[in-house]
Amino acid sequence: MSYATWSDVRGHSAQIGVLQRICASAQPAHAYLFEGPDGVGKQMVAWALAARIACEAPTADQAACGECRSCHSLQRGEHPDLKVLKKDGASIRIGQVRDALKPLRFEPVLGRAKVLIVDDAHLLREEAANALLKTLEEPPSRTHFILVTSRAQLLLSTIRSRSQVVRFAELDTQDVAAVLLAEDQPADLVAMAAPLAEGSVVRGRTLCDPDWLAAIDRLVRFVLGLGAGNPLRIGDAVAGLGGTLDGLSLQISPEQQPMVAAPTASISEAKALAQAEKKGRSAPKKLASKPESGTRLKGLDRVGLSWALDVTTTVLRDAMLVATGMDPDEVPLSRHAEGLLNMRDRTHAAAIAKAIDACLATEASLVLNPNPRLALEATWLEVDRAIRHA
Numbered sequence: 001m002s003y004a005t006w007s008d009v010r011g012h013s014a015q016i017g018v019l020q021r022i023c024a025s026a027q028p029a030h031a032y033l034f035e036g037p038d039g040v041g042k043q044m045v046a047w048a049l050a051a052r053i054a055c056e057a058p059t060a061d062q063a064a065c066g067e068c069r070s071c072h073s074l075q076r077g078e079h080p081d082l083k084v085l086k087k088d089g090a091s092i093r094i095g096q097v098r099d100a101l102k103p104l105r106f107e108p109v110l111g112r113a114k115v116l117i118v119d120d121a122h123l124l125r126e127e128a129a130n131a132l133l134k135t136l137e138e139p140p141s142r143t144h145f146i147l148v149t150s151r152a153q154l155l156l157s158t159i160r161s162r163s164q165v166v167r168f169a170e171l172d173t174q175d176v177a178a179v180l181l182a183e184d185q186p187a188d189l190v191a192m193a194a195p196l197a198e199g200s201v202v203r204g205r206t207l208c209d210p211d212w213l214a215a216i217d218r219l220v221r222f223v224l225g226l227g228a229g230n231p232l233r234i235g236d237a238v239a240g241l242g243g244t245l246d247g248l249s250l251q252i253s254p255e256q257q258p259m260v261a262a263p264t265a266s267i268s269e270a271k272a273l274a275q276a277e278k279k280g281r282s283a284p285k286k287l288a289s290k291p292e293s294g295t296r297l298k299g300l301d302r303v304g305l306s307w308a309l310d311v312t313t314t315v316l317r318d319a320m321l322v323a324t325g326m327d328p329d330e331v332p333l334s335r336h337a338e339g340l341l342n343m344r345d346r347t348h349a350a351a352i353a354k355a356i357d358a359c360l361a362t363e364a365s366l367v368l369n370p371n372p373r374l375a376l377e378a379t380w381l382e383v384d385r386a387i388r389h390a
């Protein structure tokens, strides 16, 4: 249980604005579904909304006051009316749902309302989801549900249709950086990690690690040297990268997970995915169990390939900014200003654009499950050629 108010949240101002207007104008809905990528702050928004719903004296901007009995008990982590339902192991079981629903039949202890936050709602097992659905269909008065998920396509469509959906997007690089800095991560690590975090604080936090920093630095220097040295060393670099990445842990998004369904993926998850695809809804192309605190890389595997392509594209984008006149001290990878200037002096923006296209083409082909080593080597050779022949 954690206390938060709107001002604790970075980004998502449109979503917060909508929630504030709803709180100001009427009773909040019985059920909200917060969907969007992992690690962008959906849970914090959920806690801020829950705190506001339960607060006895909300502020003018529809935030929890921080002073009333409700706010104080939430701050102490012992609010009798605000509960969170989390996975137990790999899923949320029906027994947990029943236990969480039971107290909702009674009046709120502190007066205003009861709120149940369901984290990782896509992990509700089928029978658990059905039990929750029954309550969503006939919610007890003064009861609110906030379902939070990064994989909404795996939820029962009936749960979705009973909820007011709030969609969250990736955070800006600046917002990721601000959150990491507020957590006292070292500024030089944050400067490297934030642009590669894909809008996720969780992923950014994983990258704020000296081992990752060393791997990133080495790779950035290598990419900035493409088109200048002997292209034959590209094969060696690919082999060396495998050794560097081996054993490092990375928080990855569902889209980057291996193509083949992992044995731990549940049958209902696979079914839901197949259904979503049949209906033409956007479903992830790949399916696997969700990593807990990150996936440990096995040399240059597909996750490593995706990461190396991300870094390469990020470096080339910064090189493009510098090639079109931006001060290298102003770009996210400013610590590599010298390398960026060096690349600017021997190529031009059109060549860098061509090199970026090569990376994006490989990224798009990841669904075809290419051999990571060959795919990366071919991409870097193309980048090298584009920059060399500028």
Ligand SMILES: [Zn+2]
Residues within 6 Å of the ligand: 055, 056, 057, 058, 064, 065, 066, 067, 068, 069, 070, 071, 072
């Ligand atoms: Zn309050």
